[in-house]
Amino acid sequence: MPLKVIALGTGVCANCISAPGPRRQPPGFLVDCDGNLLLLDASEGIRFRIEDAGYDYGALKHVAITHSHPDHAALPQIIQAKLCRVLWGRPVDGMNEFKIYMHEALVEKFSEVWAWHHPEGDVVYKDRLNWSCMPMRTGVETEPFAGLKLKPFGVYHGFGQHPSLGFRLETAQGTVVYTGDAGLTDSLFEAVANADLLISDASSRVGQDSTAGYGHMSPKQCGEIALRGNVKELWMTHYTGLDTPAAMEEAVRATGFAGVVKAATDGLVWNGASKRV
Numbered sequence: 001m002p003l004k005v006i007a008l009g010t011g012v013c014a015n016c017i018s019a020p021g022p023r024r025q026p027p028g029f030l031v032d033c034d035g036n037l038l039l040l041d042a043s044e045g046i047r048f049r050i051e052d053a054g055y056d057y058g059a060l061k062h063v064a065i066t067h068s069h070p071d072h073a074a075l076p077q078i079i080q081a082k083l084c085r086v087l088w089g090r091p092v093d094g095m096n097e098f099k100i101y102m103h104e105a106l107v108e109k110f111s112e113v114w115a116w117h118h119p120e121g122d123v124v125y126k127d128r129l130n131w132s133c134m135p136m137r138t139g140v141e142t143e144p145f146a147g148l149k150l151k152p153f154g155v156y157h158g159f160g161q162h163p164s165l166g167f168r169l170e171t172a173q174g175t176v177v178y179t180g181d182a183g184l185t186d187s188l189f190e191a192v193a194n195a196d197l198l199i200s201d202a203s204s205r206v207g208q209d210s211t212a213g214y215g216h217m218s219p220k221q222c223g224e225i226a227l228r229g230n231v232k233e234l235w236m237t238h239y240t241g242l243d244t245p246a247a248m249e250e251a252v253r254a255t256g257f258a259g260v261v262k263a264a265t266d267g268l269v270w271n272g273a274s275k276r277v
């Protein structure tokens with residue numbers, strides 16, 4: 001069963017903050033598991049990047065968002081796009097379905113966000129698209145489609161005030177863990193254990209290794225969880241670009257982590273796990 005992870009957005013919530021380099025969009029990772037799609041985080045304009053990666057967002061039925069900060073959860077836009085595809089577009093399988101997996105504490109208020117965008121009500125869209133929010137929390141396990149288990153775990157973010165999740169994806173072709181925005185906590189070591197691919201928040205700069213505060217990790221901390229979690233490949237994501245990729249990778253190596261490490265850039269692809277020896 002082929003498994004592929006495509007980095008659609010490895011940047012942060014702002015641009016023009018570092019020296020010119022490859023453009024990196026805000027967060028989004030597309031998982032293709034034997035032709036079934038799961039999107040991890042849905043930043044602004046994600047549908048264009050799904051299209052650029054060779055997929056039709058109309059066929060996307062599952063999106064898991066780590067938390068509700070705007071750079072991760074431009075949900076009304078993709079729901080609206082799916083709805084308008086149903087009204088106007090070429091029909092594709094899955095067009096009428098959309099499940100949004102999110103922290104249980106965020107589900108109720110999302111209906112207010114949607115209503116704010118549509119004070120006229122849903123009458124135009126009624127019965128066009130069956131979309132729903134799936135409440136998630138640590139310990140709730142679901143199988144969006146056959147062959148992929150989605151396991152959320154709580155993470156520390158937004159001074160510990162923001163309901164935030166990471167996701168562990170287990171498939172026959174390997175285990176992928178995405179931390180979302182997360183500060184370093186003990187629970188992370190267990191959440192990432194033996195991952196074939198770890199996609200880790202590296203928003204904090206090299207040398208800023210605080211374990212409290214807002215709730216992001218530095219490259220060194222990414223290396224620490226990758227090392228202790230026996231991770232095979234580490235992608236650092238959501239970094240500002242204020243440190244060079246070389247400096248970030250050096251901070252990871254200083255922890256003793258000997259696996260593959262990358263300061264991820266948009267378009268990076270992971271093609272499933274090779275057998276562990």
Ligand SMILES: [Zn+2]
Binds near residue numbers: 157181
């Ligand atoms: Zn955030």
Ligand SMILES: [Zn+2]
Binds near residue numbers: 013069072238
């Ligand atoms: Zn963020």
